[in-house]
Amino acid sequence: MQQTFLAIKSDGVQRGLIGKIISKLEEKGFKLVGMKLMKVSNELAQKHYGEHKDKPFFKGLVSFITSGPIVAMVWEGKDIVSSLRKMMGKTNPSDADLGTIRGDFAVDIGRNVVHGSDSEESAKREIGLFFTNEELISWQQDIQKWIYE
Numbered sequence: 001m002q003q004t005f006l007a008i009k010s011d012g013v014q015r016g017l018i019g020k021i022i023s024k025l026e027e028k029g030f031k032l033v034g035m036k037l038m039k040v041s042n043e044l045a046q047k048h049y050g051e052h053k054d055k056p057f058f059k060g061l062v063s064f065i066t067s068g069p070i071v072a073m074v075w076e077g078k079d080i081v082s083s084l085r086k087m088m089g090k091t092n093p094s095d096a097d098l099g100t101i102r103g104d105f106a107v108d109i110g111r112n113v114v115h116g117s118d119s120e121e122s123a124k125r126e127i128g129l130f131f132t133n134e135e136l137i138s139w140q141q142d143i144q145k146w147i148y149e
Contacts, residue, residue: 005126010068029147034074
């Protein structure tokens with residue numbers, strides 16, 4: 001099974017959306033294998049958003065993700081990177097479809113509630129930034145036989 005990284009950003013935490021977002025992924029049939037409530041350091045934020053280092057919005061990204069606690073998670077499932085991207089909705093909430101996380105819970109692009117890996121390579125890198133191997137739990141979810149052929 002494929003793994004991906006999802007963070008509920010500070011705005012989602014402050015607005016009490018943690019349970020609703022996790023429920024959407026559980027209801028879809030994905031398996032949670034790692035989770036922690038944490039404050040992101042400036043150093044970690046800069047590594048995480050390193051690909052945007054030379055862009056004008058980089059400073060704002062770093063400032064926002066370090067402004068309050070986030071919930072960092074690793075989820076597992078078949079084709080989860082692309083499936084979760086669809087569930088999140090477009091980056092700009094005004095373009096996101098209703099029924100997606102951003103379409104339902106966000107209004108402004110700078111406060112779009114979640115971050116999710118955009119590729120398998122990004123997922124591996126981001127999981128490695130936020131979690132050690134020991135923090136990820138391998139477990140058998142009995143319901144999987146009812147989700148996958």
